[in-house]
Amino acid sequence: MTRTKTSIFEIFRESARVYFTLLKILVPALIIVKSLELLGFTLWLGSVLAPLMGWLGLPEAVSIVWAATLLTNIYTGMVLFFEVARSETLTVAQVSVLGTLMIVAHALPVEGAVAQKVGVPWWLTLCLRIGGSLVLTWVLHQLYRAGGWLQYPNELAWQPEYTDESLAGWALVQIQTLTMIFFVILALMTLLKLFRLLGIERLLHLLLYPFLRLLGVSQAAANTIVIGAMLGLSFGAGLLIQESRTGKLSPRDALLAVSFLGLCHSLIEDTLLILLLGADLSAVLWARLLFAFLVIGLLSRLPARFLKHGLQPANNR
Template sequence: MTKQSATETLRELAKEIYEVSFTLFKIMIPTLIIIKILEEMGGITLLGELLEPVMGWVGLPESMGIVWATTLLTNIYTGMLIFFTQSMNEGLTVAQITVLSGMMLMAHGLPVEARIAQKAGIRLSVTLTLRIGGALLYGYLLNMLYSSGQWLQQPNQLIWQPDDLGSSALQSSSLAAWAIEQIQGLFAVFIVICLLLTTLKLLRIIGFERLINWLLSPLLQLLKIGKEATTITMVGITLGLSFGGGLLIKEAKAGHIAKDDIFSSMGLLALCHSIIEDTLLVMLLGAHISGALWLRILFALIVISLLSRWLLSRSAAFKTRYLFTNGSA
């Protein structure tokens, strides 16, 4: 690589980092502020009360409603803190922990992640239906599976829990502490974006990206995901929807990825993303790897394969009206 081409590559990389970071921060910062306001007004508690009757449908006690509500509006970390305060007197089984964890893995951080999907070109109603509906269906199926075979019915033993459970992070942190925490989180996101885009650029230069596309092409054809979206989809599956979605937004704006591919990719990421970090987190709660990882991957592949074949075969007018946004919503 010549000095001129190396300089041009670095310039392109810096531009990509700026575009992806700016796009994500425009979504994340206002949303985080709104969620904090809702927390202070008791919005999470209200949602938890609304979800209490639903918990019985998936074989969980009503008290787990506040755990899932917190996870839906914030993230898995905060949901875990609430779980530790709620689960001490419930005597949950490993199966129940796995069901709850599966639902948390599929539906969390919706205000931020659903907005990212919307900016990528998928309607908000589609994302929310897929993630919340998918989580409930997955929880129901897991509960039926474990109950019918009497699997994982032993009492759960927490692998780890915080030393101080006197108050949750939502109650104990001051506004200043919350602001510092969010700034640290955004800085961490920026660092990951820098490392991620640099790695992707190197993979393209050495040709490894083409090899990955070739190896995964049979599976992605089954899911109706074109090769242009292969690498980005894998980023989302391994690192998280925010990163995969941020890259999809950039490529969609540039016109490099078809809307059908974006739908299939974002649909898959809605049900199965960040399979390393998030899976390890819920296993700290005692979740079994069968439901936290393997069955979740299988469920996501089956659902998106069926949905892609059914919805993407419809007319362009149907897809424009019900599935796609223009990416600027």
């Protein structure tokens, strides 16, 4: 019984450590993003992005959707999407392209700060996520247009309910979200402990290692990549921060793992959210997975001296 109590205490203490590390990043980032939104920065960013929309076969009006998603999250982008969809007739191909933009590049102030905590600099995060999303969506646009695929009108399967847009309403949502994150991390830590006891963690490593080896990622990062890919970059990076500080993960592996998760994370939740807009699975899941494997595979094969410039020490952060 004493051993069980000790294990429970250790899991709770480890979860709290990871959680408060993330809070130091998430809270300031959320406040800064909300301040920028109130100052009209989102509208300005939408006007800057508008010319790119034509390059991707999208109307300029949807630029505000991606701008808001970049600064906040997919949920905010969804609300604006439904507003735009009232006046714009979009095809499934267009929604798939826009949805891919949103799912690859979103919440950059928060997720970029989390990635930096692990050791991935801002310039690399922006290049991978904004540059990567533009390249991937341009390829998808060309393929859909050339093949005549998904060129029929999009039909909305769901409409959001009214949300409180006041500062008090925003603060309440953030508190609820941040509280939920702790329990998710606690569940993850408990699951990892159980995996170790049952030997499942080792089995997952053995199954994943052949695929991760193609990306140049070591076996040590396998479990964290699975968690991040399933649940999200913030959760996966939170564990990566801890693994980096304890020396279990090399800076190079941390960089490759976070870079992969930047392009392809939260495969369940984010994918389902974008599918609610009417996007096709070929874009928001399969193309995203393939693109992430290709990019990280290329990145991992760069000479060490090039990767070294992208690494920042994470232990003292």
